[in-house]
Amino acid sequence: MHLILRTILILFRARRRPKLGFFESSSVPMRVLVTDIDVAMHLNNGMYLSLMDLGRFDLLVRSGMWDLMKKHKWSPVVNNETISFRKSLQLHQRYTIESRIVGFDDRAIYLEQRMVADGEIYASAHIGCRFLSRNGPLSNEEIFKKVGAVPPSDLVLPEWIKEWRASVALPSTRRPAPHIW
Numbered sequence: 001m002h003l004i005l006r007t008i009l010i011l012f013r014a015r016r017r018p019k020l021g022f023f024e025s026s027s028v029p030m031r032v033l034v035t036d037i038d039v040a041m042h043l044n045n046g047m048y049l050s051l052m053d054l055g056r057f058d059l060l061v062r063s064g065m066w067d068l069m070k071k072h073k074w075s076p077v078v079n080n081e082t083i084s085f086r087k088s089l090q091l092h093q094r095y096t097i098e099s100r101i102v103g104f105d106d107r108a109i110y111l112e113q114r115m116v117a118d119g120e121i122y123a124s125a126h127i128g129c130r131f132l133s134r135n136g137p138l139s140n141e142e143i144f145k146k147v148g149a150v151p152p153s154d155l156v157l158p159e160w161i162k163e164w165r166a167s168v169a170l171p172s173t174r175r176p177a178p179h180i181w
Helices: 006-014 045-063 065-071 140-147 159-168
Strands: 027-030 074-086 094-104 109-117 120-133
Touching: 006 045, 027 045, 045 065, 045 074, 045 094, 045 109, 045 120, 065 140, 074 159, 120 159
Parallel strands: none
Antiparallel strands: 027 094, 074 120, 094 109, 109 120
């Protein structure tokens, strides 16, 4: 909830920024705020993924996908994510959230998102996303058709992402997933 004002600001600003194609990269300028830090006075590790939501919102709005989601009552959901940290972002430091689609399979669209400051990567995350309608998950083909995007011919999902997804996948919601340790 503490990101609600920044979310509203990102959504408002994204409408006034240049349009992007669905497969283009988004860059959102940010600054580490006092509400983002932990006791070590740097960006809290849990905040990175929350802030990366804002980068995805910018990409969705600027590519036209946000309007399609509202029109068709679609919801974006994250079904996998992993993050690696390299350096700490400090209080008041300026950085950008860089977002781009790196591929897709029959279950999700995968994005890479980076926190970048002074031309250096501070953190990098890979996120698997799906879009849901009232009738269930949408196929990527349906999404690409509605948004009017053709995947670039050189856009090939990296093999490690396929392996990562397979190794961390939970059972379908239609199958039991008992908690047993």
